[in-house]
Amino acid sequence: MKLYLMIASLFVASFTFAQEASSSTPPKVWSLKDLIDYALENNITVKDATLNKNLAEVDYSKAKSSRLPNLFGSASQNFSSGNTIDPITSDYVTDQINSTNVGINSSMTLFQGNQINNQIKQNKLLLEQSVFQEEVEKNNIVLNLLETYLQTLYSKESIAIAENNLAASEKEVLRAKARLDAGTFALSDYTEAQSQEATNKYDVIAAKNDYQQYIIELKQLLELSPLQDLEIETIDENMDLVNLELNKTTIYNKALNFLPEIEVSNLNIAANEKELDIAKGGFLPTLSLIGSLGSGYTSISDNTFSDQFDVNFNQRIGVSLNIPIFNRNQTKAAVKTASINIEKAQIQKQSTEKDIYKKVETAYQNALSAQEQVIASEASKTAAEQSYKLAQKKYELGSLSTTDLVINQNTFTNAQQNYLQAKYLNILYHQLLQFYQGNDIKL
The missing domain is CATH 2.20.200.10 (Outer membrane efflux proteins (OEP))
Structure with missing residues (x-):
């Protein structure tokens, strides 16, 4: 009987240990590459574009079979x-x-009227267009992930800043209370310290909420369950994005050759030209x-x-x-409609080129600005930090009011937030410029 009890005890202990081990398994930490790879396989927008491509393949096969x-x-x-x-x-x-x-x-x-051959050629063009349109949707997902990923990291660092401010405020309230009890501190200074503590608590809550909102956006892009945990990997802090040399014209020309939107527009024009040939075949x-x-x-x-x-x-x-002798001008109307659609497709291509130029121009200008903002905000953060540390020492010695300390803390907080914003915007716009040139996103 003792042997059975020992075996049962060992079994229960092993089962309990296994449960604890499984429950203590840390959640997967997603890198940006992991997010992109998973989204391209599971995002419903990409899946819809893939299904449209499959439909275009069916239409092309159907058109070829019309010869039989x-x-x-x-x-x-x-x-x-x-x-x-x-x-x-x-x-x-x-x-x-x-x-x-x-x-x-x-x-x-x-x-x-050569309509069958032209229909086959048109469906082939539409199939090629659907392939490039699928790439457009994939690129949109990648860029959305990049932006949301960096916003999530920004909000995560903002939580740390808010928590540090709250911890400092809590200490200041304790000091203020002790001095108030000793009769060396005014009640107004003590209540102001309490007010700042409450404000910092609110900032922590708001920062955590912002972070969770961005996590929700990432889950939406990945098509993950709302109940699934999601942890993301931080980026390399040693990235040098300040002294990068940029050439706007080169970037724009590369973007025109790389981005699939241009090929979608070109194929749209070609498909409408074939539609005109098909319409003219109605006269024969x-x-x-x-x-x-x-x-x-x-x-x-x-x-x-x-x-x-x-x-x-x-x-x-x-x-x-x-x-055909007379079909109530149906063929003439089809020819005119096809001609107008060709002009519309050409205008659409011009609009697409303008949009690409605007994207490149905006990212280029913002990248240049962000480089300068990183340098300026880092210097401002360093100066504000030194000023805040000096103010804390003065406050500990009783030679600085709570109001002045709060002002210094808020100045330091704003400087930290400005630096974070400049840092992540700098990363974002440089990565966008790399992407527009056909280079991989690397963080």
Whole structure:
């Protein structure tokens, strides 16, 4: 019995340890690359673009198949009485007739104003366009992730700043209380210290809320469950983004060659030009090849069912020519519409090029500004920190009022926030410029 108890105890201990080990397993820390790779596989916007590409593949395959002949089988069973025409022999009879017809029919378009060939070419262009449109959506997800990722890191560091301010305020309240009790401190100074402590508590709560909001945005981009924990990796603090040399013209030219939006616009123009060719084909005649095989049975014949099918077997082959004469100006309207759509597509391309130039110009100017802001804000932060430390020492010695200490603390806090903002904006705009040139995002 003791042996059983020992074994059971060991089993329970092992199970408990395993549970503790599994519960203490730290959550996965996501790098930016992890976020991008996962989002490109799971984001519903990217999935929708992929499905659109798959539909374009189906349309292209369907267009190619339009060159092939069709084939239909038919069968009918008829009963008639009185004066009628035998559907098999075409004789005029007055008896009751029981007849059976079976057949196979086929037709093939030989010429249709070259519309079939142009339709195939257009669907091929639309397929290529859908491929580039999928890349556009993927790029949008990558850029959204980059921006949200950096905003999340910024808000995370803001929490640390707010918590440090709160810890300092709590100490200042304790000192103020001790001095108030000793009679060496005014009540107004003590209440002001309490007010600053409450303000800093609010700032901590607000900073944590901002962080959680950005985590929610990341989960939305990744299509993760709201209940799933998400921890992100910090970036390399030793990145040198201050002395980077930038050339706006070079970046813009590379962006025009790299970004898929330009190819989407070019293919849109080409697809509309093919639509014009298809519309013009409506003025030309259509030539088709038709053929059929068939046989049948009629009850008024004395031959057997199988014999009649052999005797009545028929074959037919021919050509059909349809010449458009007047279709209520439908073809003319289609040609005019296609011509207008070509002009619209060309304007859309110009608009796309303007948008790309605006993106590059904005990122370029902001990158230059952010470089200077990093240098200025870092110097301001250093000076504000030294001033705040000096103010704390004076406050400890009783030679500085709470109001002046609060002013110094707020100045230091603003300087820290300005530096953080400049740092992350600097990283963001430099990474955007790298991305526009076709380079990988590396943090």
